[in-house]
Amino acid sequence: xxxxxxxxxxxxxxxxxGHYNARMHAWTRHAIATLEAEAARSAxxxxxxxxxxxxxxxxxxxxxxxxxxxxSLKHRLGRSLFLYAICNGWLDEDRPxxxxxxxxxxxxxxxxxxxxxxxxxxxxxxxxxxQKIAQxxxxxxxxxxxxxxxxYGAAQQLARERDGHYMDQFTYAERATDWRGNNNIAESxxxxxxxxxxxxxxxxxxxxxxxxxxATLGRYIRYGCAQxxxxxxxxxxxxxxxxxxxxxxxxxxxxxxxxxxxxxIGRPRVEPSFLPRxxxxxxxxxxxxSMAALRVLEKLLxxxxxxxxxxxxxxxxxxxxxMKAAGETGPVxxxxxxxxxxxxxxxxxxxxxEAEHLDVVAARTRLTRLANSGEA
Numbered sequence: 001x002x003x004x005x006x007x008x009x010x011x012x013x014x015x016x017x018g019h020y021n022a023r024m025h026a027w028t029r030h031a032i033a034t035l036e037a038e039a040a041r042s043a044x045x046x047x048x049x050x051x052x053x054x055x056x057x058x059x060x061x062x063x064x065x066x067x068x069x070x071x072s073l074k075h076r077l078g079r080s081l082f083l084y085a086i087c088n089g090w091l092d093e094d095r096p097x098x099x100x101x102x103x104x105x106x107x108x109x110x111x112x113x114x115x116x117x118x119x120x121x122x123x124x125x126x127x128x129x130x131q132k133i134a135q136x137x138x139x140x141x142x143x144x145x146x147x148x149x150x151x152y153g154a155a156q157q158l159a160r161e162r163d164g165h166y167m168d169q170f171t172y173a174e175r176a177t178d179w180r181g182n183n184n185i186a187e188s189x190x191x192x193x194x195x196x197x198x199x200x201x202x203x204x205x206x207x208x209x210x211x212x213x214x215a216t217l218g219r220y221i222r223y224g225c226a227q228x229x230x231x232x233x234x235x236x237x238x239x240x241x242x243x244x245x246x247x248x249x250x251x252x253x254x255x256x257x258x259x260x261x262x263x264x265i266g267r268p269r270v271e272p273s274f275l276p277r278x279x280x281x282x283x284x285x286x287x288x289x290s291m292a293a294l295r296v297l298e299k300l301l302x303x304x305x306x307x308x309x310x311x312x313x314x315x316x317x318x319x320x321x322x323m324k325a326a327g328e329t330g331p332v333x334x335x336x337x338x339x340x341x342x343x344x345x346x347x348x349x350x351x352x353x354e355a356e357h358l359d360v361v362a363a364r365t366r367l368t369r370l371a372n373s374g375e376a
Contacts, residue, residue, distance in 0.1 A: 027093040031086050031116050035079055038115060042069065047192040048336075050300060054374035057329030058320050061201075063189055064336045066305070070108040071135070072338035074264070076185060077177070077212055078108030081167050082116070084176035096121060096164030100151035102209070102263045103132035104338055105169050110141030121162070123155040125259060131342040132263070149259045149268045173212025174273035179219040186220035189333055190228065200227075202323065202330035205234045205316045207265040207308045207337070208243050211274030218278025230330070232280040236315035239287045241266030247276045261287050261356065262307040264337065285314045287356075291347055292363035293317075294340065296371055304340025307347050312337070317370050324374050 048062040068075035085091045096119040099109050106122030113120035120141040124133075125148075133143050146154050152170070159166035177184050193199045204221075208214050218233045237244040240261065242254040252270045260266030267274075293310035312334040320332055346352045353360055370376055 024092045028086055031091070032083065034115055035083055035086075035112070038112075039079060042075075044188055044192070047189065047333075048301070049196075052300075052320075052371055052374075054372055055320050055324055058323055059196075059198075059331050060316060060320065061193070061331060061333045062301075062309075062336045063185065063192075063333060065185075066336050066339040068108075070104075070111045070139075071342070072104040072108065072264075072306070073185070073213065073335060074104040074108040074338075075111075077105060077169065077173055077210070078112050080176040080178075081109065081169060081172060082112045084172060085165060085167060090165050091118070094118070096159075096162045097167055098123065098155050098159040098162065098164045099167045099169060100124075100155035101169065102151075102259075103128045103136075103342075104264050105210075106141065106143075107132060107135045107139065109167060110136045110139035114140040119164075121158060121164070123151045123158060125149065125151065129263065129342055129346055131344065135342070149257070169212070170210050170267075170271040170273060172273070173210035174215035174275060177212060177216050179216045180223055184216050184220070185213065185335075186217045189217075190220075190224075193331065193333070196331065198329075198331055200330070201231050201333045202328070203232055203234050203316070203319050203332045205236060205312055205319065205332065205334040207236050207238070207262075207311050207315075207335075208274055209265045209267065209308075211243075211271050213335075214279060215273060215275045218275065222278065233278065234281045234283060234315055234319060235279050236283045236285045236311050238262040238266040238285055238290060238311055240268065242268065242270055243274055244282045244284050246270045246274070247279065247282045250276075262290055262311055263343075264306070265308045265311060283315045283318060285311045286363070288358045288360055288363040289314045289367065291353060291358055291360045292367050294347060295360070295364055296367050298340075300371070304343075304348065305336050306338035306340055306343060308337040309335065310347075314367065317367065318376075321370060321374055321376055 045067050046064045050060045065073035097113050098121050100123045110120045122136050123144045126145040206213050214235050221228050221231050238260050240258050256268040259268045290310040293313040316332050316334045
C-alpha cells in the first residue's frame with residue numbers, strides 16, 4: 001500500500017494494515033461523539049433586531065455570535081476544524097494541536113482541545129490582548145507570542161518540533177464548514193428570518209479574517225438562489241489588510257509588513273480561504289470609524305462589542321444609507337462577532353487610542369449623524 005504524501009501525517013504514525021489501528025479508530029469514534037454532544041448542548045445564537053428611525057423599512061439585524069461558550073463567532077469554526085482534522089486522520093490521541101491566530105480562534109480551539117484532552121499551543125502576535133491570552137490559558141492552552149506577522153511560519157515550525165498538527169485555519173476554514181447547511185451560520189440566519197415580515201435580507205455584511213464566514217455565506221446564498229436571489233453579500237475590510245485590494249486587482253501575491261489593528265479580521269496576505277467571487281461588494285472601513293462605531297453601538301444596544309463588530313456596523317450603515325437614497329427597503333443583517341470585554345485595555349482605552357493616533361471623536365460625530373439622519 002502506497003503511503004500518501006501528506007505533510008500532516010508522519011509516516012511513523014501509519015500502520016502496515018492502513019491508516020487506523022484499533023486504538024486510533026476507537027479514539028476517533030470517541031472524539032467525534034464528544035464534539036457532536038457539545039454541539040447538541042449549544043443553543044442557536046440570537047438574532048437581534050434594531051430599528052433605526054432614520055431608516056424606515058430597513059431594519060438592521062445582528063446575529064449575536066458572542067453568546068457561544070467561547071464567546072465568539074470562531075466557536076463554530078473551531079468545532080468544524082477539529083472535526084475536519086479528525087475525519088481526515090490528521091489528529092489522534094495525545095497529539096499536540098498548533099494554531100496561528102490573532103486570539104479568538106485560539107480561544108475556541110483551546111476549548112475543544114481540552115474537551116478531547118489534547119495539548120494546544122496558540123501562535124499569536126505579541127500585541128494580542130491580555131484578555132484573550134488569559135482565556136486561552138483558562139481553557140488549558142499555551143501561548144507562543146511572536147513579533148511581526150509571520151504567525152504561519154512560526155506555527156509550522158512549532159508543529160514540526162513538537163510532532164504536532166498545525167490546524168491552519170487560514171487554509172481550511174472555507175472547506176471545514178458544510179456550507180450547504182448543517183446549522184451553519186448562513187442556514188441559521190435565513191431560518192431565523194423566516195417569520196419576519198420581510199424575511200429575505202437585501203444585504204448580509206461581514207468582515208473577513210480567514211475568509212471562511214464569507215465563503216460559507218456566499219456559497220449558501222448561491223446554493224439557494226431560487227429562494228435567496230435578492231440577498232447580496234458585502235465584506236468590510238479594515239486598514240492594513242490586503243483583501244479589498246485583492247478583490248479589486250486579483251493579485252494574490254499582495255502582502256503588507258503590518259497587520260490589522262482590528263483583531264480577528266484583515267490580513268497582511270491573501271489567505272487561501274478567502275474567495276472573492278462569492279462576494280458582491282467590498283468596503284474599506286477606517287480603523288477610527290470602527291472604534292467610533294463601538295461607542296455608537298454601546299448606546300444603541302446597551303452593551304460593548306468587539307472591534308470587528310464596529311467594522312461590520314459601519315459597513316451596514318453605509319449600505320443602509322445607499323438603500324435609503326435609492327428608495328429601496330429591506331432587511332440588512334450583520335454579526336456581533338464577540339464581546340467588548342476582551343478589549344478593555346485597547347479599543348475601550350483612551351490612552352491606547354491616542355497612542356495609535358485614532359481620532360475617534362470626529363468619527364463618532366460623523367457616525368452618530370449617519371445613524372440619526374440616514375445621511376452621510
